Amino acid sequence: MRPSGRAPDQMRAITIEPNFTRHAEGSVLIGFGDTKVLVTASVEERVPPFLRGKGQGWVTAEYGMLPRATHTRGSREAAKGKQSGRTQEIQRLIGRSLRAVTDMAALGERQIVLDCDVIQADGGTRTASISGAWVALRLAVNGLMQAGKIEKDPIAQKVAAISCGIFQGNPVLDLDYDEDSNADADGNFVLLENGNIAEAQATAEHATYDEEALLRLLRLARIGCTEIFAAQERAIRA
């Protein structure tokens, strides 16, 4: 029995509000239940030093959590003067996931920065960030194409991400905070619309797991991502 009463393969409600802010070239407020992440895509007509003059673009991400997004207030990373290892790990994952579906030559020598800021946290902030970032990226690239700055669409297909885990011995989809903080194991899967995997991660927290469990988590992730792909589609058609 899950604390929320959900079935093992049941996602929380997915909400995607496109164009949530005015200034960004793409933006979205994505919700996986009570987890709410604001993602903005900023187009910059320059690339990092290691890519200069190579005719290729770049997609990167930064992640942050507002101090009181969580049950108890966490300290502000800007005030502490550094980003935690967790923050850096997450923003590296987001960037890799979006690059997996982007053709850097087609993007041209420009960079798109995806800022993922967690307004409210209830588990799954990194997977909501990736799923929302795809929409923000899509909107920003649409703008570049409409402005005639890009000819060939650099985004091959959708990418989405979802967490799964073993909770009280059972594989479950889309962990909320109550589950996440007590899971035996938890994983994050980044999947493409064509079924391919961009990233699979599963970590033992309180108990190690076997190969069958890994496969069951992956299958749950496929269920969840199918639902997210549909929500992404609705958002970009809105």
Place this chain on the structure above:
Amino acid sequence: MRPSGRAPDQMRAITIEPNFTRHAEGSVLIGFGDTKVLVTASVEERVPPFLRGKGQGWVTAEYGMLPRATHTRGSREAAKGKQSGRTQEIQRLIGRSLRAVTDMAALGERQIVLDCDVIQADGGTRTASISGAWVALRLAVNGLMQAGKIEKDPIAQKVAAISCGIFQGNPVLDLDYDEDSNADADGNFVLLENGNIAEAQATAEHATYDEEALLRLLRLARIGCTEIFAAQERAIRA
């Protein structure tokens, strides 16, 4: 003629959405036109070292701007590893403003932290932060009183803040970004409901100003704060 077509003494639309997030003891999304600030009030049952054992509470604030709150993306302070001078100046001002209406003995030996995070910026983020922070603080204190943790209400009255400035030679109320970035002078006034002043600041940007101008700015601020006090009242009654 103001870029927005507003009259010199006309505020932008004020929106205050209380209880915007779940976890914080008080929270609000405040908007002054396109400026949107999320403010949360976190109650902590401890005080800073310099107050320990003195039977007094403390109210303090932190301020941040999401990287793409602005027209072009700014760098993330957490990634740069330090808060800018501007950020620190603003958060010090917010904290002082709220302490001006709080009875620290009545609050008891606990701290309330006001996190003001700018979701979207269009001028006046510090004054929107102060005005919203009062509502978040009020909500958090209401909770403490309902829980029986505080007997006497530590909040004496409302406090609100608004920017005013000299734009193209004319005193105007509630500068938006277009005005703010070209103002001859700009000021921020923090006023109490009883008419008293908690903070007055007016800075020459492109032209110095005279005593008469300072007084006119203050009078405009009174007009604006009256409107904010009403919006605060509606928000806490919601």
Place this chain on the structure above:
Amino acid sequence: MRPSGRAPDQMRAITIEPNFTRHAEGSVLIGFGDTKVLVTASVEERVPPFLRGKGQGWVTAEYGMLPRATHTRGSREAAKGKQSGRTQEIQRLIGRSLRAVTDMAALGERQIVLDCDVIQADGGTRTASISGAWVALRLAVNGLMQAGKIEKDPIAQKVAAISCGIFQGNPVLDLDYDEDSNADADGNFVLLENGNIAEAQATAEHATYDEEALLRLLRLARIGCTEIFAAQERAIRA
């Protein structure tokens, strides 16, 4: 009755010792009573990146306090690895105040850095810094003009600053440490010789104040600045 026995509108002794150090293009040791600040003006034949190639100059300031300038030793900011919010707020104010009287086109594409280091503190270090910085800037610009590097004098007029506050219910001029640490409200005013205002700030510390009080503080500031302008004049003629 003020702790020092001064009348409410009485300044402490102002001392300005020009050319206090050898290497700087302009330098001064300024004293407001026991507050002593060493200000140097350094001319650099380059401008910050945002001004390059625009044919304009820049004036900026840095502020520091020697660890034992104060009654009890404070920690050294260089050892702590960052400047406090207070330090940054002060150095931003000093820079703005001097820029208010400087014609950046006439200065030419060069920067003047004003370093204000407090040797001994007894209240009013930021206003002594501004008042001394004007003399150091004047001396440095005189040197540039004598060397034929500048044709038109970029400094339009004098600027000076002084603190005022409400102490035990009474408006008083030029607060010393005993007053400053117990004031109901304190303010800093940056005034031009022609009577215009470059910056007005008044902050409630232990009690908010009304409009009449703000005006009385400003009038006291005018009295103080008149005296400072005279001392500045004597210093540059020395």
Place this chain on the structure above:
Amino acid sequence: MRPSGRAPDQMRAITIEPNFTRHAEGSVLIGFGDTKVLVTASVEERVPPFLRGKGQGWVTAEYGMLPRATHTRGSREAAKGKQSGRTQEIQRLIGRSLRAVTDMAALGERQIVLDCDVIQADGGTRTASISGAWVALRLAVNGLMQAGKIEKDPIAQKVAAISCGIFQGNPVLDLDYDEDSNADADGNFVLLENGNIAEAQATAEHATYDEEALLRLLRLARIGCTEIFAAQERAIRA
């Protein structure tokens, strides 16, 4: 054909030199081919603040790379003033992996810090670190048991880690630098002697991958870890 001429399921030579340094309670120089990592285990009779007084121990890890462990010199993290995101991600993984086989109650209220410093890098430094750290931890715990400080052995079983990846379309075991820098996808698997999984990670670098590929990587990892378990056993019997 692999650059090294190895078969797809062939590990590089594994070398484990126990007691490589004098001062540490456990130490090892582990080699996976030309990758050489020095791991030390330091026993500290204290635990982190969040565990104090709970009668439990802790195992944590830090990771570093000597500046010229790599083909071209990298900058020294101590000189840059911060650890990279990659470094933090790796040291978090090492710590989690070792905690997966350690009974914290049996360890008692003490901490063991595993320092993994890469002397020479040729791919697979994180997996060599984990595999070597288990030996260093085992040696340190043996010392504690011999000294009578621990009664029940807190280490349930061996843990080892190995990288696998898709290189030129083929799944291969134990990537060296030439393979790692050109792999389509690469993964790291942390396995227990009983076959269970502590961590599975597989990341698309130049091409996403399918479920079958994920399973083939896991099977290669099982082959590699079996070999590492044998080398660990030899090392602790030496």
Place this chain on the structure above:
Amino acid sequence: MRPSGRAPDQMRAITIEPNFTRHAEGSVLIGFGDTKVLVTASVEERVPPFLRGKGQGWVTAEYGMLPRATHTRGSREAAKGKQSGRTQEIQRLIGRSLRAVTDMAALGERQIVLDCDVIQADGGTRTASISGAWVALRLAVNGLMQAGKIEKDPIAQKVAAISCGIFQGNPVLDLDYDEDSNADADGNFVLLENGNIAEAQATAEHATYDEEALLRLLRLARIGCTEIFAAQERAIRA
């Protein structure tokens, strides 16, 4: 021929102005020619953690250079966010030198911090700092003895320091900036009044040197320190 016209064994004018600032328990402005250093001694009724409860005191030092103490402006260490290696090396030397003449048991469980801030630099700032710090320390300890906080004088004798070097092939005493920046070798000697050595350092800059040269530098240092001891004596009798 020295640039200053001084004889090889001729010091610059030594000036020591005791009680230069009001708040410090001991303070001095020391000059070696155009090198001017403000030294304050701050008595703190606590010791560093490693000495707590051992009945011993501590003497330590911090060193800083005002940004425009030098010919061209250097960046402010507080703004850069760290102290340079040179600064740390110097402040460690100053602390060691003063501890060499202080009886820590007689000082009692308190710390004296010597802040050495260079107001103007013309070579020899570290040796002027040490020589001035002894006077500031002496004044602070005198105060403790007069207040009855210390019974036995913890300062055994005077300590002074001076730089010497090989300039254009000749050993010379008390290098100024012109000499220092072109010396073949330069050294710093910290001597006690009884002739003993607390620290000897001599570094090849443009040419290595032989044993005879080392001895000649030491002899010049004795000449210089004799003069400094006399100036210290005059200062504490003033």
Place this chain on the structure above:
Amino acid sequence: MRPSGRAPDQMRAITIEPNFTRHAEGSVLIGFGDTKVLVTASVEERVPPFLRGKGQGWVTAEYGMLPRATHTRGSREAAKGKQSGRTQEIQRLIGRSLRAVTDMAALGERQIVLDCDVIQADGGTRTASISGAWVALRLAVNGLMQAGKIEKDPIAQKVAAISCGIFQGNPVLDLDYDEDSNADADGNFVLLENGNIAEAQATAEHATYDEEALLRLLRLARIGCTEIFAAQERAIRA
């Protein structure tokens, strides 16, 4: 009687293992008894900004200590976010020492970075670093000459370093940790093969010393360096 039973003028065993790592242009594992330092020389075809375009090269050094090189674990400087004053002092000394025997014009516009990382510490890490760095530098320069990148040998002669100190009243050579931590005074001497001195430093720790003692320390250093020069010669002929 020395704790190790060595004679006063007896060095510990010197071991120098050249080409210890694969990637560096020069590398060495040097041992002075139980002190083990890995030194790598990295050739970079660029120079620091202050030397650009001057046709000269540069030699610099960085120093680090693995956290558990010592008896008890020290904190990792990369994790603390800064290098200690001791670390910076040592790496400055290493760089100076190697530059004393290098002809920068003959080296050409390139930089050689010497990374000295202490694997195990038992006193004398800085002198082992210098002595080993010379071998690594020699090997790297040999490579440049064999590749035809340098014509004239830029290394004039050998440089070596050794510590000496006063232990229980007696001058002794090559202090190990037991002696170093209890010495009355300790010194480090950097000597050239022709007998000249690159650096002499002797510091009073528990007792000041006289001129005769300084000379005896220098004589012991000559004995030690003669032995190191022979070991360096064997290493580069290996």
